Amino acid sequence: MASALAAPCFHDDAAALTELEATLWPNGPVCPHCGGAERITPVRGGRMGLRRLQEAVHRHRGAT
Numbered sequence: 581m582a583s584a585l586a587a588p589c590f591h592d593d594a595a596a597l598t599e600l601e602a603t604l605w606p607n608g609p610v611c612p613h614c615g616g617a618e619r620i621t622p623v624r625g626g627r628m629g630l631r632r633l634q635e636a637v638h639r640h641r642g643a644t
Contacts, residue, residue, distance in 0.1 A: 597629045 589599040601609065610617045611633040619634040 593628065601629070 589595045608617055609620045609631055611620065614633070616633050620631050621634070623630040623632050
């Protein structure tokens, strides 16, 4: 029987992030400020997993 620690997500940062995001957001990422789920994009040049909601959507929803 193989150990649970042998799973790929414990040996690769990208695989770990994919597993974590699937657990946190089974239907895709959601903005913690306004709850928006549309138009979330990765931040270019940012750390792995960093995302943002388009600013115009935040203004429309009244988030700051």
